[in-house]
Amino acid sequence: MPEVHFTIRWPDGGEERCYSPSTAIKAFVEAGQTYPLDDFLARARAGLNAASDRVAAKYGFACTSAMAELAHIETRAKPFLGSEGASVACLAVEE
Template identity: 50%
Template sequence: MPVTHFVVRWPDGKEERCYSPSTIVRDYLHPGAYALDDFLARAHEGLEAASGRVREKFGYACSSALDQWSAIERTATQYRSHPAAQVTVVSVD
């Protein structure tokens, strides 16, 4: 199963390289700017779908995808008080 990484630029300009165990995340995230809530919904759905692909192939969920989601959610909490916060997906490869 091909691993896919995506680079996210948070509202404060910090960039983070994120992990997905499957290319299916490309169906959910594309380079460009997203409102924080939209980004979170897309990232969550994409990482859930990626973990599901692992489950289908190997019989168990991907803990790394779930850990990545937790890290994204944790980072996002600091921007929740900014209603216009945007997250930029720099790349998906």
């Protein structure tokens, strides 16, 4: 199963390389797009859950790495919640 890394820029300008165990994330985030924070979080949840589900379908167990990445993204986003105009840019998506 091909893994995917996607690079994002947080509202504070920090950049981060994130991990997905499957290409399923590509249906939810696209390089060159900027998403309002709430929308990005919804996309990350849906995409990483879909990726974990693909792993479960193939191997019989969910991907703990996808869930750990989602937990990290949600924790990193907390300081920006409620900030007007906060957005996350997806800089790259790489297989």
